[in-house]
Amino acid sequence: MKFAFVAKHRTIWPAAWLCDALGVSRSGFHAWLNRSPSARSRSDQELGGxxxxxxxxxxxxxxxxxGVA
Structure with a gap:
């Protein structure tokens, strides 16, 4: 959840600052960012669809x- 927040807001604030503020490692964030989705995430996405x-x-x-009829 914290990594998703950093990813969403890193265009506004530096990722390094966000990671420090949220108490997560920058290397962990970048590893999360480049990791492929887990089997559970893919399954949840499919079921949601x-x-x-x-x-x-x-x-x-x-x-x-x-407003559209």
Whole structure:
């Protein structure tokens, strides 16, 4: 979670400063950044896509853009 925060905000603040502020190592952050997603992450991503697709089919009114008929 901390590494994701650093990755998201490193365009605003230096990654080294963010890592120090959050108490994580810079080398750990860069290793995390270059690591391929785990099997669990890939599985979660796939399942999330299936759930979202099913919800779109069952409840299409939930996915409409506000103000568009």
């Amino acid at each position: 299936k759930v979202k697709g099913q919800l779109r089919r069952q409840r299409p009114h939930l996915w409409r853009t506000p």
